[in-house]
Amino acid sequence: MGEILHYIENNYQLQVHMTEIAFQIGPLTVGWYGIMIAIGVLSAIGIAFIEAKRRGENTGHIVNIALLVIPMGAIGARLYHVIDQWDYYLQNPGLIIGGRGLGIFGAIIGGALGLIIYTLWKKLSTLRWLDIIAPGVILAQAIGRWGNFFNQELYGYPTDLPWAIYIDPAHRLPGYESYSHFHPLFLYESLWNLLGFFVLISLGRKLHSRLRDGDIFTLYVIWYGIGRFFLEGLKPDVWTLGGIPTARWITGLAVLASIVVIIIRHYKYREELK
Numbered sequence: 363m364g365e366i367l368h369y370i371e372n373n374y375q376l377q378v379h380m381t382e383i384a385f386q387i388g389p390l391t392v393g394w395y396g397i398m399i400a401i402g403v404l405s406a407i408g409i410a411f412i413e414a415k416r417r418g419e420n421t422g423h424i425v426n427i428a429l430l431v432i433p434m435g436a437i438g439a440r441l442y443h444v445i446d447q448w449d450y451y452l453q454n455p456g457l458i459i460g461g462r463g464l465g466i467f468g469a470i471i472g473g474a475l476g477l478i479i480y481t482l483w484k485k486l487s488t489l490r491w492l493d494i495i496a497p498g499v500i501l502a503q504a505i506g507r508w509g510n511f512f513n514q515e516l517y518g519y520p521t522d523l524p525w526a527i528y529i530d531p532a533h534r535l536p537g538y539e540s541y542s543h544f545h546p547l548f549l550y551e552s553l554w555n556l557l558g559f560f561v562l563i564s565l566g567r568k569l570h571s572r573l574r575d576g577d578i579f580t581l582y583v584i585w586y587g588i589g590r591f592f593l594e595g596l597k598p599d600v601w602t603l604g605g606i607p608t609a610r611w612i613t614g615l616a617v618l619a620s621i622v623v624i625i626i627r628h629y630k631y632r633e634e635l636k
Contacts, residue, residue, distance in 0.1 A: 406495065406498030407424060414494050423480075435473030443465040446608070492579035501559040507555070517544040525546065551589060574631060576627070583616050586613075587613035588613075
C-alpha cells in the first residue's frame, strides 16, 4: 500500500503521507487511483447483477451493458474534465488525450447515454435498467473517491478540524502553500454516497410496490445532487459560471428537475388509477 506514515501533531490533526503508486511490474506502473476506480466499477457490476436478478431481469445483459457504459462513461468523464480545465489544456493540448483527470458529471452522462443506446437496441425498458444500475453507481462513486485520497486531490479550504487531511506542499493549490491541513472533501462525498447506496437499496425493497420505473434513478440524482451542491461550497478552486460553481448549477437544476418529474409522474399515475 506504499509508505504510510501516521502521527498526531500537537494540534491533534492526523498527518498521512501517501504514495500514488501501488506497484510496478517492469515498465508498467499501477496507481492507487486506478485500483480504486476498478474496485468501484466491479462493485457496481456486482450490485447491478443482484438488482437485475431481484427484479426478474435477464442478468446476461449486465456484461454487455458494462462493455458499452464503461468506455462511454470514461470518455464523458475525460471530456468534462478537459472542458472544466480548458485554459490549462489550451496551453497543453498534447495532454488532452492521455492526461490525468476525470469529471464525474461527464461519467454519469456518458454512462447513461451508453445505457440508453443499449436498451433501445435490445428493446428493454430504459427506466427500469437505470433503476437497476443506480445503486451500484453511487457505491462505485463512494469507493472511487478514495482514489482522490491517494492522489492528494479533491480537498477543500484550510481547516483546523481534528479530521482535517494533510496535503504535501507539492499538491497544494496556488495561494494555499502556507497551509498544511484541509477539509477532506473526498471523504465527505464518499460517506454521503455510501449512505445514499444503503438508502436506495432499502427504498427499492421496502417501497417496491409504490415505486415506478425510473424512481430509483431519479432519487439517485436527487441524493447525489444535494450532497454535491453543498460540498461545492467548500472547494477553493472550481469552474464557475456567473460567479457560481458550475457543479452547483448542474446539481441544483438536476435536483429540482428530478423532484418535479417524480411529483408529476406519481400524480398522473394516481389519476390513472381513479
